[in-house]
Amino acid sequence: MIALTLIGIGTGDPAQLTLAAIRAMNAADLILLPRKSEEKSDLIAVRRQMCADMLDGSTKVVEFDLPVRRSEGDYLEAVSDWHDAIAQCWAAQIAKHLPDGGKLALLVWGDPSLYDSTLRIADRLRAQSMDLNVTVVPGISSLQALTAAHAIPLNALAEPVVITTGRQLRDHGWPAQADSVAVMLDGGGAFQAIDPAGVTIWWGAYLGMAQQALIAGALGKVGPHIIAERAALRARHGWIMDVYLMRKEAK
Incomplete structure (x- = not known):
């Protein structure tokens, strides 16, 4: 089984991390960090710094390239296809780094419940019969x-x-x-x-x-x-x- 923790990390200031968020980061076996375009390198740089500052144990940090959402065609259809592609990326990283199960964490900008689709993407993994237990650590939105x-x-x-x-x-x-x-x-x-x-x-x-x-x-x-x-x-x-x-x- 994969225990997936979605950790709200606030909007960019490491001081916004809650104690619960820091504990969850250190409890994870693996943290996945998404790389977006070069123009948005600031976003992963913040996540990298949070991991460098807050991790004090054996948590493994792995970066992966986030798929790009297509800009043409129907908006909702494009978003749905994009979420499918992201779920496939997650599944590939899980198979590679947690083949026997374990604790996975994702650092979610702001709060996972407010105009963020990480929870919906996790549902796609469940739909693919992945044994997935999801926990949310709220963050400053x-x-x-x-x-x-x-x-x-x-x-x-x-x-x-x-x-x-x-x-x-x-x-x-x-x-x-x-x-x-x-x-x-x-x-x-x-x-x-x-x-x-x-x-x-x-x-x-x-x-x-x-x-x-x-x-x-x-x-x-x-x-x-x-x-x-x-x-x-x-x-x-x-x-x-x-x-x-x-x-x-x-x-």
């Missing part, structure tokens, strides 16, 4: 890092929050009956599709990392600044991860 960086609450008093994606915001507009909207996985500037009147935005990129960038203010005023800053940062670093929270004025 990008939304927690965002609200902490801006020193704001996630919700208005006694009001709901909707967590959605840039694609959903762009296609469907402001969610009904939502006072506050948190937006993740935005390819860039989906907030431009909504009426900015009375809306405040809190935006953050590279949260928890040395290059962290923050902008906040009335959407109509700072929206263009966010678009320009996002483009400049992406050009400078070769990649970007950002998230934002928007809130409408109380009527």
Whole structure:
């Protein structure tokens, strides 16, 4: 049997690792680190440093190349195929390094439960009849890092929050009956599709990392600044991860 632990590692700051995360890392026989494109080498560098700083035992660390999701065709179909390919990579690494079973750990950016597909990929291994027991160690999510960086609450008093994606915001507009909207996985500037009147935005990129960038203010005023800053940062670093929270004025 493979005991798989998905460890939330926060958004880039090693200080965000919980004691439970550190214990789980050291309890593992094997930690798999995914390598993405050269432009995103910062992401694996953070994971490597966490392993170097936190591991004090015999845990083996192995890197593998993450498959690339195709950009053409149907989005959900492309994501499903991508997840299948990642599951195959995991299975190959497990067969090579844990042929008799053992404890495997994956370091998940942010928290495994929030707009992350690691749990869904693990389900694919179960569907292939792999004897897999999954445990989750929660981590600080990008939304927690965002609200902490801006020193704001996630919700208005006694009001709901909707967590959605840039694609959903762009296609469907402001969610009904939502006072506050948190937006993740935005390819860039989906907030431009909504009426900015009375809306405040809190935006953050590279949260928890040395290059962290923050902008906040009335959407109509700072929206263009966010678009320009996002483009400049992406050009400078070769990649970007950002998230934002928007809130409408109380009527």
